[in-house]
Amino acid sequence: MTSDPADPFRLKRLAEALIDAARKAGADQADALAVDGRAIGIDVRAGGLEQAERSEGIEIGLRVLTGGRQAAVSSSDHGDAAIAQMAARAVAMAREAPVDDHLGLADPSQLATRRDAAYLDIAEDAPEPDPAHLQDMALRAEAAALSVRGIAQVEAANASYSHRRMWLAASNGFSGGYARTGHALSVVAITGEGLGMERDYAGESRVYAADLPSPEEIGALAAERTLARAGARKPPTGAFPILYDRRVSASLIGHLLSAVNGSAIARGASWLRRDLGEGVLPPGMDLTEDPLRPRYPSSRPFDAEGLATRSRLIVANGVLQGWTLDLATGRKLGMDSTASAARGLASAPQPSHSNVVLTSGRFSQPDLIAQMGRGLVVTSMLGASVNGTTGDYSRGAAGFWVENGQIAYPVNECTIAGNLREMLMTLIAADDALPWRGTEVPSLLVEGMTVAGA
Known part of the structure; x- marks a missing residue:
């Protein structure tokens, strides 16, 4: 199965395709997850970029239940052939697993009727932050810590962003999903040297960037905590x-x-x-x-x-x-x-x-x-x-x-x-x-x- 990154329903189709494949492979019941995630992390040190990381991709996971046994498998390959192979492998693994009569999916009458998270406001509807913006946030936090007298160095200042969407589908008829975003900023400051060195940190994470404290607040708090550790x-x-x-x-x-x-x-x-x-x-x-x-x-x-x-x-x-x-x-x-x-x-x-x-x-x-x-x-x-x-x-x-x-x-x-x-x-x-x-x-x-x- 091909997957267009711009297609908002691709995760739903992937999860439901896994359920179909599991049934064809002989599973009594199955549930599946499809996850689309991307993340950016920026580390700065001594006023410059130390490290920049970016990751993105789609991963899928399948759990099958058969005869009171279960097995779970995952893959980053979500083509049609890979999905069929995953399902066959999961069913074969389940047949070798110990029996547990308590295993089983929910009865359809137990399932949630609300299958999105729009009312929870856990995904910020805004463009992905530019890496240069994240670097600036980290540099400001580092500068705020270093501006406090007594701070010898900043071990690390990090700004990051993540966006994750998931879709859960099951053979009992459930199919639903939602997105989640995260913004984080942290600083580790050091005072003293040698055996007298002490360090402490400050860091915060939020769903919305606007809910984060300013970089200056986080840097100053890291410095305050670190200086209090001296001696x-x-x-x-x-x-x-x-x-x-x-x-x-x-x-x-x-x-x-x-x-x-x-x-x-x-x-x-x-x-x-x-x-x-x-x-x-x-x-x-x-x-x-x-x-x-x-x-x-x-x-x-x-x-x-x-x-x-x-x-x-x-x-x-x-x-x-x-x-x-x-x-x-x-x-x-x-x-x-x-x-x-x-x-x-x-x-x-x-x-x-x-x-x-x-x-x-x-x-x-x-x-x-x-x-x-x-x-x-x-x-x-x-x-x-x-x-x-x-x-x-x-x-x-x-x-x-x-x-x-x-x-x-x-x-x-x-x-x-x-x-x-x-x-x-x-x-x-x-x-x-x-x-x-x-x-x-x-x-x-x-x-x-x-x-x-x-």
């Missing part, structure tokens, strides 16, 4: 309260989201597997998912199985309300899908989250720092050792040491540890959550964790 040293060792800055607090909630994922629950590999209907966060705290937020980067009108997405409470007033499910995990657990399926071109659907919001608190971050007295503010983390079955938690961290309710000095090279169940039940939220994030979480104070430093 970092190890903190004391002991049990202390820890404040997760809003830059990293979403990772803490991310562990809770992993624990309520239906895949982990179905395997019995979650530390929350017995806690449905139990308290998992402090009273008064909600955790909401809303995939229908206009102009948000991870909004979507339907999931990867064609079910209509909707807002739902994962945690209400501290109490766990339900698991995050796709069709297969829902069937395994005797529950309905939460329309949370996500998939890649060559992978089966898996439960996933989009646009999660944690209840904000009444206190500012300085209020919580004053309240903690002595402890650690974490602004960056690296590495992770998290036991998904027990909730035991350990991560490398850097940030600022607090004495007498005030930031005393920057710290690095330390480890923080605790148990997620106990940590989450002590949370106190600040009022500083930032918008436009896929997981919108304020700074979070956690009592009684272990800090391993000097």
